[in-house]
Amino acid sequence: MLRFLVRRLIVALLVAATVVTLAFMLTRLSGDLAISIAGANATQQDVEQVRRAYGLDRPLVVQFFDWVGRAALGDFGQSYFFKQRVSELIAERMPVTVTLGLVGLAIALVVSLPLGIIAAVRENTAVDRLVQLVALIGQAMPSFWLGLILMVTLGLRLGWLPISGTGSWEHYVMPGIVLAFSAIPALTRLTRSGMIQALASDYIRTARAKGLSRASILLKHALRNAAIPVVAIAAVQLGFMLGGSIVIESVFALHGVGFLAWESIGKNDFPVVQAVVLVLAVIYIGLTMLADLMNAVLDPRLRSA
Amino acid sequence: MTALLEVEGLRVAFGGRIEAVRGASLAVARGQTHCLVGESGCGKSVSALAVMNLLARRGRRTADRLAFDGADLLGLSDTAMARLRGDRMAMIFQEPMTSLNPAYTVGSQMAEVLRRHRKVTRRAALDRAAELLGRVGITAPGMRLGQFPHQLSGGLRQRVMIAMALMCDPELLIADEPTTALDVTVQAQILRLLAGLQRDLGLAILLITHDLGVVARVAHHVSVMYAGEVVESAPTASLFANPRHPYTRGLLACVPVPGKVRRDQPLGSIPGVVPRVEPGFAGCAFRDRCAHADATCAAAIPRHAAGEGHDFLCRLPPDWVQAEAAP
Numbered sequence: 349m350l351r352f353l354v355r356r357l358i359v360a361l362l363v364a365a366t367v368v369t370l371a372f373m374l375t376r377l378s379g380d381l382a383i384s385i386a387g388a389n390a391t392q393q394d395v396e397q398v399r400r401a402y403g404l405d406r407p408l409v410v411q412f413f414d415w416v417g418r419a420a421l422g423d424f425g426q427s428y429f430f431k432q433r434v435s436e437l438i439a440e441r442m443p444v445t446v447t448l449g450l451v452g453l454a455i456a457l458v459v460s461l462p463l464g465i466i467a468a469v470r471e472n473t474a475v476d477r478l479v480q481l482v483a484l485i486g487q488a489m490p491s492f493w494l495g496l497i498l499m500v501t502l503g504l505r506l507g508w509l510p511i512s513g514t515g516s517w518e519h520y521v522m523p524g525i526v527l528a529f530s531a532i533p534a535l536t537r538l539t540r541s542g543m544i545q546a547l548a549s550d551y552i553r554t555a556r557a558k559g560l561s562r563a564s565i566l567l568k569h570a571l572r573n574a575a576i577p578v579v580a581i582a583a584v585q586l587g588f589m590l591g592g593s594i595v596i597e598s599v600f601a602l603h604g605v606g607f608l609a610w611e612s613i614g615k616n617d618f619p620v621v622q623a624v625v626l627v628l629a630v631i632y633i634g635l636t637m638l639a640d641l642m643n644a645v646l647d648p649r650l651r652s653a
Numbered sequence: 654m655t656a657l658l659e660v661e662g663l664r665v666a667f668g669g670r671i672e673a674v675r676g677a678s679l680a681v682a683r684g685q686t687h688c689l690v691g692e693s694g695c696g697k698s699v700s701a702l703a704v705m706n707l708l709a710r711r712g713r714r715t716a717d718r719l720a721f722d723g724a725d726l727l728g729l730s731d732t733a734m735a736r737l738r739g740d741r742m743a744m745i746f747q748e749p750m751t752s753l754n755p756a757y758t759v760g761s762q763m764a765e766v767l768r769r770h771r772k773v774t775r776r777a778a779l780d781r782a783a784e785l786l787g788r789v790g791i792t793a794p795g796m797r798l799g800q801f802p803h804q805l806s807g808g809l810r811q812r813v814m815i816a817m818a819l820m821c822d823p824e825l826l827i828a829d830e831p832t833t834a835l836d837v838t839v840q841a842q843i844l845r846l847l848a849g850l851q852r853d854l855g856l857a858i859l860l861i862t863h864d865l866g867v868v869a870r871v872a873h874h875v876s877v878m879y880a881g882e883v884v885e886s887a888p889t890a891s892l893f894a895n896p897r898h899p900y901t902r903g904l905l906a907c908v909p910v911p912g913k914v915r916r917d918q919p920l921g922s923i924p925g926v927v928p929r930v931e932p933g934f935a936g937c938a939f940r941d942r943c944a945h946a947d948a949t950c951a952a953a954i955p956r957h958a959a960g961e962g963h964d965f966l967c968r969l970p971p972d973w974v975q976a977e978a979a980p
Contacts, residue, residue: 550751556707557746558766558817559739572756648801649755 356640360633367629368419372412375618384616385428415622424623429615434623438605442627444514445597445604449589451520452527453582460532461578464539465566468574471544479536487533491592495526495599512601523593523600530592531585538581542574549573576646583639587632655723656680657825657857658704658742662717665696665703665881672932673699673712675881681825684855686848688868688889690904691878694927697861698747700878701827704859705744706734722824740770743818747830749811753802759786759813760798766820778820785816789846808839815846819854826850827859832867844871865908869893874962877901880930880938887963897957897974898965899943937967945969 375381382399383390390398399405403414418425424434467479502522503511509522546552547570555569594606601607605624612620644650658681665674674696681687689697703714706726719726721742726734738744746752754762763785764778773781779798786794789812802810811831818826828847832840848871851858862868868875868889875892877885877900885898896902906921925942937943940950949968957971958964970976 550746550748551754553707553746554752554814555754556735557705557738557744558769559735559737560765560769561735564765564769569754569757573754647756649803 352640352644356637360637363633364630368416368626369412371622371625371629372415375622376408381616381618419623419626424626425619427612427617427620429612429617430620434619437608437620438623438627441603441605441608444602445590445593445606448520448523448527448593448597448602448604449586451524452589453531453586455524455528456531456535456585457582459528460535461539461571463532464536464574464578465543465571467536467540468543468547469566476540479540483533483536486529489529491526491530492595492599494529495523495596498522498526499600514601514603519600519602523596523602526596526599527589527593531582531589534581534585535578538578539574542577543570546570546574572646576643579642579646580639583635583642587635590631591628655720657683657722658859659718659720660700660704660716661719663700663703663714663719664716665699665708665712665714666932667709667713668711670931672930672934673881674703674714675930675934677878677881677883679876679883679886681857681859682874683824683857684851685873686851686858686860686871688872688875689859689861689878690863690865690868690875692863692927695878696881697878698829701744701829701859701861705738705742705827706731707738707744736770739766739818739823740821741823742825742827743821743823744827744829745811745814745818745831747833749807749814749831749834752814753810755802757801758798759800759802759805763798763813763817763820766817770821781820782816785819786813788819788850789813789816790842791816807835808842811835811839811843812846815843815850819850822854823856825857825859827861829861830863831860832862832864847871865904877904880927882938882966884939884967885963885965887959887965888961891960891963895959895963895974897959897963897969897971898939898967899945899969900939901965903942945973 380395382395382402382404385402386395386398403411406414415425422435424438426432427434427437430437463479463482467476470476499511499522502509510516510519511522513519547566552565552570555565560569590605593602593604594609596602597604597606598610605628609621609624611617612624658679660680661678663674663677664672666672677696677700679687679689689700691697699708699712702708703712703716704719704726706714706729708714716727721737726737729737753759760779760782763782764775767773767778767781768775783794783798786797791797791809791812797805797809797813802813805813811834815831826847831847832843835843844867847858847860850856858871860867860871872889875887875889876883877892877898879900885892885896885901887895892901893905896905900923903921903923907923909920923942928938928941930938935953936951937946937954940946943950947968952968954966954968956964956966957969959971
């Protein structure tokens with residue numbers, strides 16, 4: 349188990365290093381940063397001054413290691429636009445994004461676990477095919493489009509929910525639903541196939557031979573084994589959701605990290621962009637490791653391996 | 654006194670195409686071991702699963718009579734049947750490696766049987782589990798309770814399955830080839846264990862096997878199944894002394910007996926395989942493999958009595974073996 353963890357940790361560090369490098373390189377490729385910071389009316393002299401002031405005149409390698417060294421200590425520098433420390437900016441916005449991600453994941457699980465179980469119990473019936481169709485439609489639906497549809501119906505026509513902003517819990521419902529939709533198809537299908545496999549197994553026959561109740565057979569004996577891959581994928585999906593919330597946060601004007609990234613990209617505020625990419629990547633890597641750990645906790649056979 | 658388990662005219666079909674059991678009848682007496690023998694695909698396991706109402710969803714069972722301790726099982730609801738399973742009638746399987754849930758400890762899987770059928774605390778259920786693990790010959794039962802199935806060998810897992818089946822003190826234990834997947838020394842231990850349990854607890858056992866050596870050692874009564882029918886049924890001694898059905902005789906000829914079979918003499922074998930029988934099939938299903946078959950084998954076959962509790966399903970008369978040997 350310890351060796352397994354150490355190996356995963358090394359891989360995670362390599363992935364993080366790659367992401368750091370890419371985030372740095374891509375922001376440099378988007379044009380001369382000194383020109384865009386100095387603004388449209390700046391003279392050549394102004395640009396040179398900005399270049400020196402921000403250290404952009406140094407060799408790329410030096411800039412890179414300078415940034416990495418500071419980032420490792422949690423110092424992402426100063427935002428050019430907000431005139432605030434980047435780490436503060438992200439810390440302010442992170443709770444919104446995390447809340448949105450958790451709401452989305454909760455909705456996704458509440459919908460897909462029962463759907464998957466029902467489809468498995470009614471395998472190859474009309475119910476099963478209907479569930480699979482719903483999953484397929486969910487998969488095919490772009491999230492910004494679903495977001496707009498919900499805004500028009502639930503927000504404007506029916507007036508049940510606010511259509512933008514971050515004020516109350518109600519602001520998280522619609523974006524949460526949209527975010528959940530991206531995870532529901534995969535989680536439903538995984539629950540269904542896991543349950544079908546579990547229900548056909550010898551230990552379920554044993555559970556029936558023991559005279560256990562239907563609920564105990566389905567939820568205790570079958571779901572426990574079917575849930576192992578579902579839990580792992582759910583953790584990874586949460587990572588996707590935190591990263592993918594860029595689109596949804598901008599659609600719903602939720603002031604989270606995704607919204608911050610979207611604003612900063614538009615303003616070429618590259619310290620913020622780099623930092624957001626790095627932070628989201630590290631969270632994603634962390635969640636993937638968490639998924640492996642949870643697998644080990646749920647599957648006793650992995651624990652002793 | 655009526656038998657503990659009475660099965661008459663049991664039929665099981667899968668999807669209307671294959672008839673796996675075609676009118677099988679058998680009776681398991683209280684406190685006795687009844688062996689169900691035959692080749693693979695004869696319908697032995699399906700019959701047992703049908704009795705327990707554990708058939709796969711496509712399986713359909715009908716019977717003229719299916720009774721446990723004199724009470725009808727056919728009319729029972731799924732819930733009422735589940736109340737009986739694991740309590741008064743228990744079952745163990747051929748696959749000890751996969752029959753336990755990998756996600757739960759031995760103790761929790763054993764305890765839940767008792768807690769389902771009796772009002773007991775978890776502590777008391779675990780105590781009972783430990784006691785039974787000791788009873789089936791597992792050392793350090795306390796430690797085993799906390800272990801997961803993958804930490805146990807196949808033989809140990811089958812012992813756990815047996816102990817788990819005994820949690821509620823059942824009257825009937827159905828054992829479906831419980832030793833087939835185990836190595837020979839462990840097989841012998843498990844069989845000795847089952848025989849001992851039956852003697853001590855007065856348990857009735859319906860033992861499914863294709864091993865006639867096992868039958869000779871443990872059975873009180875034997876039913877031979879072929880293509881979904883019980884073709885011969887007899888007390889063990891009578892069956893081995895006077896087998897009447899050509900299929901039974903063929904099976905017995907396949908078993909080497911030390912002292913009787915010489916090294917250079919080939920072992921007997923039955924040509925062909927068990928046929929798949931579709932609904933509407935008439936006559937003897939063994940006729941294509943039988944040396945004694947003639948045109949009348951395609952018609953309805955009578956069941957002949959051949960002694961006390963001994964009958965067989967064949968066109969040949971009860972005394973055909975002696976008649977053949979006489980001239």
